[in-house]
């Protein structure tokens with residue numbers, strides 16, 4: 169799971185990155201110099217008649233050695249080889265005013281935009297798809313920022329925006345930025361949608377910004393637009409901008425140990441599915457004795473067959489339960505109590521429905537199909553079955569094209585991690 173960058177406790181790895189201004193006088197220790205070189209003009213030398221126009225100075229970091237890609241096979245048992253996490257790196261401050269590049273800047277939101285916009289920027293409140301499409305053709309916009317109001321409805325507006333921009337081959341829009349307020353979870357899907365759009369339309373830069381302090385929102389958006397090589401930004405309480413970098417996981421040891429208790433119950437939503445069955449097998453091998461599978465359909469014969477052996481080691485029951493329905497999850501909870509099964513200490517949430525599609529083939533209704541089982545299901549399971557003695561909650565994300573759900577679950581997980 170990606171780390172919460174705001175958590176400045178033991179897991180915080182934010183570091184300062186400084187920019188060095190180039191100097192034309194290079195002072196380099198020859199003994200350290202590699203064979204690379206750079207041409208530099210120097211005011212003193214150029215004033216001398218005999219001095220060459222250019223001077224070659226070897227730079228120590230410019231080595232001519234080309235490293236061949238490693239042929240060493242990756243050790244699949246060594247997690248340090250393959251697990252990465254996000255590190256947020258702070259950038260030098262860009263000032264509190266948004267800088268103005270060339271172009272026409274549009275800011276849209278479902279709410280009224282109460283910000284003092286600089287010249288060249290226009291803010292428009294949008295409520296429906298037709299209105300949005302009309303606004304987009306009103307002017308030759310080059311940059312569009314969308315201010316989220318923190319609700320699921322914002323994801324719908326973002327989908328309309330991306331579909332309209334993607335469809336219009338004459339559009340001059342080259343950058344789109346979604347701004348979400350720190351702590352909101354219902355609009356986390358904006359980050360997923362923008363990642364999907366980025367893959368499908370690499371020629372249009374889609375950026376995401378999470379901000380903490382509205383005072384610095386405009387300058388943060390301005391900095392996003394300026395840094396067209398970056399995709400994701402965080403603006404902290406003081407308006408400092410951070411960008412994400414990948415690095416190898418550092419705390420793998422603590423995340424690999426999973427031993428289960430025989431006096432606890434474990435829940436697997438979507439337990440009849442492919443991954444659900446893998447999870448049952450794993451939980452039994454790790455010592456679980458009470459396992460409940462949740463599924464909308466009744467026991468399938470092939471699943472029944474697979475459970476024969478596992479049932480010799482553990483009590484495994486299937487409950488008919490649609491996890492997207494709160495009442496069904498409450499029913500599962502009541503069943504556990506009635507049967508006097510031990511307290512739930514772990515949930516593996518694999519329930520999910522495939523609702524795949526490219527950006528142009530998506531609709532808010534289609535997105536809702538997968539969202540209900542994944543995100544609403546995750547919320548209900550957490551609300552009604554997780555408690556203080558809880559041990560783990562493993563959420564399985566959906567396929568990449570529905571990154572909206574994955575991002576929302578990621579946000580939920582970060583909140584719940586702090587809660588537990």
Ligand SMILES: NC(=O)c1ccc[n+]([C@@H]2O[C@H](COP(=O)([O-])OP(=O)(O)OC[C@H]3O[C@@H](n4cnc5c(N)ncnc54)[C@H](OP(=O)(O)O)[C@@H]3O)[C@@H](O)[C@H]2O)c1
Nearest residue numbers: 438440441442443463464465490491492519520541566567
């Ligand atoms: N398999 C992979 O390689 C892979 C890779 C990446 C992500 N995933 C994700 O991981 C999840 C599980 O994958 P899978 O391959 O095991 O899928 P699967 O075989 O289709 O199983 C999904 C299970 O979820 C259950 N389900 C769906 N909606 C439900 C609901 N509202 N309440 C309760 N149960 C529900 C379905 O059973 P009923 O129809 O009986 O309810 C089904 O058994 C999916 O979300 C998938 O997108 C899978």
